[in-house]
Amino acid sequence: MSTNEYPYEENGYTLYSNRLCPYAQRALRAFDIAQVPHKLVEIDLKNKPEWYHLVNPQLKVPALRTPSGAILIESLVIAEFVADQNPEAHLLSADATERAQLRLFIELFATRYNPYIYRILMAVDKEEQEKHKQTLLDGLKEISKELERQWKRPSGKNGPFWYGQWGYAEVAQSSFVGLLVPLAHYRGFSVPETKEFAAFNRWRQAILQAPEFTKFKPEDQPLIDAYKKFVPDA
Ligand SMILES: N[C@@H](CCC(=O)N[C@@H](CS)C(=O)NCC(=O)O)C(=O)O
Known part of the structure; x- marks a missing residue:
C-alpha cells in the first residue's frame, strides 16, 4: 500500500x-x-x-x-x-422528549459511571480507590432511579431495557456494563444486591443474557488482560 x-x-x-x-x-x-x-x-x-x-x-x-x-x-x-x-x-425514538430522556441517561453514564471505572482501576492508593468506588455507587443509585422512572413511562414498557426491548441505550452502554468484569477482578468491586441498585441490577442481568450483547462480548480473560494497562500495581 x-x-x-x-x-x-x-x-x-x-x-x-x-x-x-x-x-x-x-x-x-x-x-x-x-x-x-x-x-x-x-x-x-x-x-x-x-x-x-x-x-x-x-x-x-x-x-x-x-x-x-x-x-x-x-x-x-x-x-x-x-x-x-x-x-x-427503531434505535432512537422519533419523539424529541423521549430522545432527550435517553440522552440524559447516557449523560448520566458519561459523568457518573464510565470515568469511574477507569479512575478506580488507575488508583493505587486504597483510600483513593474507596473514594472513587463510593462515587461510582452514588452514580449507580442515580442510574437506578432513572431506569425506574423510564420503565414507568409508556416508552419504557416496564423494562427490562430502556425502551422495553434492546435499543440505543443498550447499544451505547452495554459494553461499559461489561467492564464490571475487569473492575471486579482488579479492585474487587461489586454492585450490592440491595433495593437502591435493584433497577440497575435488573437491567444489567437482562443485558448479560441478551444475544445482542453476547455476540460482541469479549471473553472475560482477554478483557481482563487488556485492562491490565490501566492498573499500575497489577
Ligand atoms: N471518545 C472516543 C474514545 C475512543 C477510545 O478511546 N478508543 C480507544 C480504545 S478503547 C483507543 O482507540 N485508544 C487509542 C489507543 O489505544 O492507542 C469514542 O467515543 O469513540
Whole structure:
C-alpha cells in the first residue's frame, strides 16, 4: 500500500474497530441491530497500521468510512448516525422528549459511571480507590432511579431495557456494563444486591443474557488482560 492509501470498501461502509474496545463495541452493535452490511477492519491497538492516521488522525477506534467517503469518528456520533440512517431499526425514538430522556441517561453514564471505572482501576492508593468506588455507587443509585422512572413511562414498557426491548441505550452502554468484569477482578468491586441498585441490577442481568450483547462480548480473560494497562500495581 502506498503512503496515501488505506483499506476500505468501495461504495460501502467500512468500520475500523477493535473487539476489546468498549467504544468500538457501540459502533459494532449499532451496525448489527440496524443490519447494515459493512466491511470490518480490526485495528491492533498495540501495533497500529501505518495508514491508520489517514482514517483517524487521533489514532482511536472506532472510525467509520461511509459510502460517500466521509469519515466519522467518536462512538456515539457513529451510533447516532447509524440510528438516523436506519429509522426502521427503531434505535432512537422519533419523539424529541423521549430522545432527550435517553440522552440524559447516557449523560448520566458519561459523568457518573464510565470515568469511574477507569479512575478506580488507575488508583493505587486504597483510600483513593474507596473514594472513587463510593462515587461510582452514588452514580449507580442515580442510574437506578432513572431506569425506574423510564420503565414507568409508556416508552419504557416496564423494562427490562430502556425502551422495553434492546435499543440505543443498550447499544451505547452495554459494553461499559461489561467492564464490571475487569473492575471486579482488579479492585474487587461489586454492585450490592440491595433495593437502591435493584433497577440497575435488573437491567444489567437482562443485558448479560441478551444475544445482542453476547455476540460482541469479549471473553472475560482477554478483557481482563487488556485492562491490565490501566492498573499500575497489577
Ligand atoms: N471518545 C472516543 C474514545 C475512543 C477510545 O478511546 N478508543 C480507544 C480504545 S478503547 C483507543 O482507540 N485508544 C487509542 C489507543 O489505544 O492507542 C469514542 O467515543 O469513540
